[in-house]
Amino acid sequence: MRWWERVGAWDETNRFTVDAAWAALTALVVVPASATFDTTYGTPAAPWIALGMCVALAWRRVRPAASAAAVFTVGLFQLVIGVDLIFPADLLVLVALYSVTVHGPRWAYRTAILGALAGSAGVGALALQGVGLDAGLGLTIVYSLCAVATFAIGLVRRSRREMVDSLRDRARRLEVERDQQARIATAAERARIAREMHDIVAHSLSVIIAQADGGRYAAAQDPDAATRSLTTIGETGRAALADMRRLLGVLRPTENGERTAERTGEAVPSVSTPRGASQPPPAPQGPADLVPQPAVGDVETLVEQVRGSGVRISLVRMGVARPLPPGTGLTVYRICQESLTNILKHAGPEPTATVLVQWTARSLVLEVTDDGRGAAADAESDGAGQGVLGMRERAAMLGGTLTVGPRPGGGYRVRAEIPIPALEESS
Numbered sequence: 437m438r439w440w441e442r443v444g445a446w447d448e449t450n451r452f453t454v455d456a457a458w459a460a461l462t463a464l465v466v467v468p469a470s471a472t473f474d475t476t477y478g479t480p481a482a483p484w485i486a487l488g489m490c491v492a493l494a495w496r497r498v499r500p501a502a503s504a505a506a507v508f509t510v511g512l513f514q515l516v517i518g519v520d521l522i523f524p525a526d527l528l529v530l531v532a533l534y535s536v537t538v539h540g541p542r543w544a545y546r547t548a549i550l551g552a553l554a555g556s557a558g559v560g561a562l563a564l565q566g567v568g569l570d571a572g573l574g575l576t577i578v579y580s581l582c583a584v585a586t587f588a589i590g591l592v593r594r595s596r597r598e599m600v601d602s603l604r605d606r607a608r609r610l611e612v613e614r615d616q617q618a619r620i621a622t623a624a625e626r627a628r629i630a631r632e633m634h635d636i637v638a639h640s641l642s643v644i645i646a647q648a649d650g651g652r653y654a655a656a657q658d659p660d661a662a663t664r665s666l667t668t669i670g671e672t673g674r675a676a677l678a679d680m681r682r683l684l685g686v687l688r689p690t691e692n693g694e695r696t697a698e699r700t701g702e703a704v705p706s707v708s709t710p711r712g713a714s715q716p717p718p719a720p721q722g723p724a725d726l727v728p729q730p731a732v733g734d735v736e737t738l739v740e741q742v743r744g745s746g747v748r749i750s751l752v753r754m755g756v757a758r759p760l761p762p763g764t765g766l767t768v769y770r771i772c773q774e775s776l777t778n779i780l781k782h783a784g785p786e787p788t789a790t791v792l793v794q795w796t797a798r799s800l801v802l803e804v805t806d807d808g809r810g811a812a813a814d815a816e817s818d819g820a821g822q823g824v825l826g827m828r829e830r831a832a833m834l835g836g837t838l839t840v841g842p843r844p845g846g847g848y849r850v851r852a853e854i855p856i857p858a859l860e861e862s863s
Contacts, residue, residue: 463491466490466525467483469486485522488506492532496531504544507532508529511529515562520559520575529555530582535590536548549584553583553584555579555583556583631830633680635826640675644672646745729765731766732757735769739751739776739791747779747788748789749788751791751793760800763834764800770826771831774824774826775850776789778848782848783809787806789806789807790804798857799856801854803850804851805847806847838850838852
């Protein structure tokens with residue numbers, strides 16, 4: 437900010453102090469000059485009239501209407517006592533007119549210009565008695581022109597001030613709107629990351645817990661089953677860690693196009709899958725933003741992973757698969773992942789589940805059903821209900837619907853229907 441801008445800003449915030457100082461300095465000049473006028477023309481009230489006008493000008497910006505009214509009242513008193521001119525005190529009437537035009541309300545400056553014109557006519561009427569018609573008319577015209585010119589200058593200054601104020605107000609509103617948009621975008625991104633984290637952590641931990649419980653019970657009778665459980669736990673943990681690093685890599689700052697993890701030499705662990713074990717998604721081997729997100733084709737991997745946890749589960753495909761719009765495949769995958777996680781957590785011992793992926797002409801239907809405890813699981817939920825909420829949000833973002841609830845005859849069902857391009861359009 438330049439020095440004159442800082443001075444102007446200080447002047448705006450300290451209006452009364454500045455105006456009072458200027459009024460005091462003006463009084464030091466105007467009152468002695470009016471006293472000289474008193475000795476020359478024999479008007480004893482002249483210094484007091486000048487002082488009254490100077491004092492009233494101290495409020496010319498903080499109380500413009502009241503200040504102008506006080507100055508005009510003192511001028512009216514001057515005319516009443518029969519004095520048509522007190523120089524230079526009468527010039528303060530123009531200062532008051534300018535101030536109320538720039539800073540006062542509309543009714544105030546309109547009243548002020550009418551009062552100034554009426555005062556000019558009053559001065560001309562007084563001069564008419566002493567110096568004649570021509571001189572009195574001339575004084576009226578001169579004073580009126582001075583008042584009109586001052587009023588016009590004040591209107592121009594007022595228009596500029598209002599324009600600057602409107603631009604400042606618009607800039608403030610744009611800043612507020614920008615901050616609001618940034619907060620909304622941040623909240624949306626946090627919600628998206630929270631959904632991804634929930635899906636990854638909840639599913640992986642559910643598989644790990646199920647395998648750990650099964651391995652503990654099977655260790656004494658079937659050491660090979662315990663070994664397979666430990667293998668699945670390790671693979672699931674490494675896959676979850678890889679997914680977490682891929683997700684968090686988006687949040688890390690970049691420098692010269694390289695991720696933070698790459699600069700520090702961190703390596704994402706790979707997943708080796710022994711024959712016969714569950715098949716978690718492969719770990720990312722490149723930058724986080726180049727690793728493809730899971731899609732509908734990875735649902736089979738999810739089913740195999742849950743089957744390895746001891747759940748009798750089958751996958752049914754219907755219809756002709758075709759390319760999907762961006763984000764649709766990930767949404768279907770995450771809804772299926774959350775549904776299978778809920779089966780592991782709430783369905784009870786030895787449930788039977790079915791995953792149906794149906795391609796219709798205009799939609800993709802995902803239905804996950806089980807014969808477990810169904811609605812009874814709600815009372816024993818160990819979460820905060822964020823899983824179902826996240827599934828609903830994912831489906832709603834793509835214009836789809838999600839139905840969640842108990843099945844007739846027992847069990848639970850999750851059914852999502854996501855709109856996709858019509859079959860004839862994709863050919």
